[in-house]
């Protein structure tokens with residue numbers, strides 16, 4: 001038995017095996033394979049390390065390190081499994097868990113995906129520092145190796161490519177994250193939407209397994225279009241969906257992700273909202289969800305809703321105008337749910353399945369009932385008391401800023417940040433002309449880039465002094481995520497004062 005180290009949270013199995021090699025002083029890749037797998041032909045895989053039952057056997061029955069738990073917690077399998085045909089996911093899982101050759105990269109669509117996996121192993125220098133502080137050594141983790149996303153969600157910083165190339169030529173080699181692969185470059189900070197989607201991808205990695213059939217995804221997206229109000233009759237209004245998604249992300253970002261939305265009728269975004277004939281990558285799903293829900297995106301809820309939808313192929317489900325079955329209990333349940341949450345709210349609060357059932361079996365009643373329940377709301381929106389609303393919002397904003405001014409570590413205070421943290425719906429920003437007090441507030445309290453840099457410098461100095469470290473320009477810059485080129489004049493002046501300061 002090789003004495004494999006216990007994986008750290010989120011650590012790749014690839015990294016665990018590499019660390020074992022370092023501990024045992026093994027320099028030959030073949031010898032390492034011999035000791036761990038008793039087989040020199042095993043392939044080292046960053047995303048999907050296979051032969052999990054053999055790896056698990058080294059832990060001698062530790063119930064936290066079963067082959068299945070290793071798969072879910074220490075490979076990228078959870079990023080792919082909810083989005084492919086369940087039988088394919090099950091086949092790939094079986095092959096990875098048992099001691100056999102696997103073709104997970106091909107089966108799960110990683111190899112052919114437009115969403116490209118990184119060529120080099122990557123790391124975040126801030127996380128590495130934290131790992132060394134907490135565990136005494138650095139190690140490769142899953143969330144640095146997400147396809148098409150090259151950002152650390154924890155630190156909002158661009159990841160750095162290590163010199164370790166993930167290639168055929170090194171396919172039998174496990175390389176540890178040791179100090180000599182670190183490059184000591186300072187990462188750039190990145191835009192907050194990309195940081196947010198990376199954080200969502202990270203959540204996805206840590207959710208329990210859900211197998212969802214493409215037919216269920218078809219229903220889910222039809223339902224989503226309906227919720228957004230982007231349906232006329234039976235037709236999905238693809239143009240409005242494209243406006244929403246492209247308006248949120250910008251076409252440049254989508255191109256950088258490798259999934260630009262073309263003008264063609266068969267572009268992936270249209271296909272996502274039609275009957276699914278193929279699988280889509282995790283990133284395509286996530287970026288549509290984020291554009292629709294932003295900060296309110298609840299991935300666990302989406303996966304559980306989608307997995308409860310019908311399995312039968314999209315066209316096979318009769319959408320009848322006459323009720324096939326009149327189920328008074330279900331009707332009453334839906335009426336109660338709508339009374340409590342409203343039509344849209346009921347579907348978001350655990351009644352989506354009931355809605356789908358009624359839609360399929362009792363559509364006419366459902367539509368009539370929903371329409372009659374929606375009417376009063378429409379009447380109300382015409383008579384908004386903007387002045388009252390303005391005062392209420394500005395009160396919420398003042399409460400927030402009083403709190404935020406003493407919390408130096410928060411993100412940059414932009415309009416979006418202030419609005420979301422004051423619990424004001426983001427959609428209200430477009431009515432700013434009707435909200436003069438709020439407008440005045442934003443003019444006064446939104447932070448410029450320069451002001452935000454100064455705040456980060458102050459934070460870095462406080463952390464240095466707390467750790468009894470000498471205030472050095474490079475140290476403060478690194479902690480604050482700044483570099484010479486990007487630092488604005490006022491911030492660099494402040495930095496100059498700070499390094500001359502000697503705490504008593």
Ligand SMILES: [Zn+2]
Nearest residue numbers: 124127152155
């Ligand atoms: Zn990080």
